[in-house]
Amino acid sequence: MTLAAASADTGDTAWLLAATALVLLMTPGLALFYGGMVRTKSVLNMLMMSFVSIALVTVVWLAAGYSLAFGEDAAGGLIGGLDHVGMSGLGPDSVQGTVPTVLFATFQLTFAIVTAALVSGAVADRAKFAAWLVFVPVWALLVYVPVAHWVWGPGGWILERLGALDFAGGLPVEIVSGASGLALCLVLGPRMGFKKDAMRPHNLPMVMLGAGLLWFGWFGFNAGSALGANGLAAAAFLNTLAAGCTGLLGWLFVEQKRDGHPTTLGAASGAVAGLVAITPSCGSVSLLGALVVGLAAGVVCSYAVSWKFKLNYDDSLDVVGVHLVGGVIGTLLIGVFAVESMTGGAEGLLYGGGLAQLGKQLLAVVVVAAYAFGVTYGIGRLIDATMGLRATEEQEQTGLDLTVHAETAYDHGVLGHGAPVSSSVVSPAQKVTPQA
Template sequence: MEAANIAFVVISAAMVMIMTPGLAFFYGGMVRVKSALNMLMMSFISLGIVSVLWVLYGFSLAFSGDNGGLIGDLEAVGLPEDITTVDGELSGTVLAFIVFQLMFAILTPALMSGALADRVKFSSWAIFVAVWVTVVYFPVAHWVWQVDEGWLHKLGVIDFAGGTAVHINAGAGGLAAALVLGRRIGFKREPMRPHNLPMVLLGAALLWFGWFGFNAGSELAADGTAAMMALNTQVATGAAILGWLCYERIRHGAFTTLGAASGAIAGLVAITPSGAAVNPMGAILIGLVAGAVCAWAVSLKFKLGYDDSLDVVGVHLFGGVIGTLMVGFLATEGAGLEQFGKQALGAGAVMAYSFVVTYLLALLIQRTIGFRASEEDEVGGLDQVFHAETGYDFSQAGSGSVGGNGTIPVTSVAVSGEKKVDA
């Protein structure tokens, strides 16, 4: 059975890994065309930075030892042999856990990038990611998941797969950084519509697929709890789509593609902390509430004036809070006011810590090396400035020139490829 569990966790880790490129597509399709590649890279760079830091010291700070329930120690720096071996043999169980948790650490800072779209210096973002996971994510992961040692775990807060450590953490951090950076040029005055909705749906689909590994894999065993978590993940997500679209139809008069994709993510976020503790009917209720409330919450940025570019606050912060709180009343075991109070304390503590530390970190970067791109770069688009590329090469479509024999080659681009016809 141990070999089966190791295989299950490794496969789940691979599914969680694909969520970061999926997030890149989801966010990349939502921005304007001039900064599409930059948005993709803001997610993708996390795969490089956090993977290295996790081996160097990240796993150690999150899961090795304990210091007052707040953070681990440095005994596992570099992942020495005494951490990864048992009786002289490599431990598949330990190594599978290490790689699985790594994927969570990679995804969490990438989630924040959506709040800062269109206006961040890429080099500063890379530094921000490295420091943020060190001072925010690694400690919070210890609070929530270090068994019998992290202070939220000892308190009895239910967070099966990351409602606090991932989504509330990223949502509060994204809000703090967005407040430091300020609004995009033209916010509330110019249209900032998604440039590629099919890409958004593709990203949402990849996220949905990977989320089965994210949620079910958190059981770390191929058993009934993992299967129930997978079922609840599916039904909560479906219910959230319906909740979002119903709100959207009533409020705005249409069922939008972007709304369906966003509703799915809201449901996935909300069921993350609670899915192993509720039954399928509870999962449906959580999804419906998350879909409708998150659809309402995304409008707050226009009312309150903060520029959360791609609705990280509305979807991840609100969705994470909804899932974390509702399990206090819907859990099949131990539900009640006492558990609700624990859930509220856990959500509030992570939110406050993440917001304050992220705000200070973003402010420090802004006042030293600069965090926000220049006005000229922002208006012109970040793709060429930071990556020397563009997402789409329109120059090759519909171009023509007079040939040496006097004919004019006419190029037409079809779905199946490129055809050239001489007139």
């Protein structure tokens, strides 16, 4: 008797198709979130850095990224093999668990895309766009892909040897993007006027819209990581909602006590902080644990975003303060709040598991953060030494929208933001006579 070939479950496949679309939507949502936070003179450049990441990472992922991340282990848990270069061997009948392998590969691609886009927030207003086009594919292959293999790939050392838990990407997405952002902003140096000029968000409704799209997409990010339409996906979905809410409330509480004003930027940032922290833990903690994880992230991250002024690193849009810090909080608290009913075995400190799981989580955090920071710093230095990583002083002063893209987000939006604009950097369509 011969065994029937494995086939995909239609319900699981339908859910993962929807989840993949939700996660891809997060990158345009992030573009709006970041675009609203910068000044008018560089908003289009900020949008472009996210959108171009979709194209760049997709090409790299299809060429070799998927194979190296999710191919059979080829180097002691450090990297996958080259069996699926160019997506070879992934026909429509190939199945990963209960879903088509090509769908699984596409779902994981959307994670890689948004991680690269997240890094751009740390270097807003001053990174050379041409250098970004070079940085993203190199970084995706050398930083994101290896860590994804460690955490999720077959034979990955964090997953199968260390035993640290990460359900939806606290390590390869949040901590990697935060540590990489820190490295890049150190290579670039601070923006002109850092700690002197007001650099307020130019469009808070855009920020709120972007945060809403991120929250919406995050349900695909977290619940989709169950890779099936099942109870674990439902639990991860509810945990995601709960943590986003307590993150928002925690941030607003700190603002009210510290500053006397709960702000829209604080609400958006707090929700994102809670969502960041629950990403690794949504499939490991109970609902009570999710509420605590989100609250802890909202409170701690609201203070962490100000560290850049004390430590003198210019993380433009608080990638370090929200994604690195929030990712660390969520990953470590698995070791405190993990419950057997969610993990199928591992338990946290408060549920009788002792310090063992917390120690595993801590080691994973330290290694991933150090690797992402070190390799990204090296890539940044190399690009800076060869083609230059930072825009010119004139481009930064005038704004990257006009000087790089020959466009403005708003009519005459560049006025009042630096030196007068030469006619040579204005497109013919923009050479109009101002109305009285």
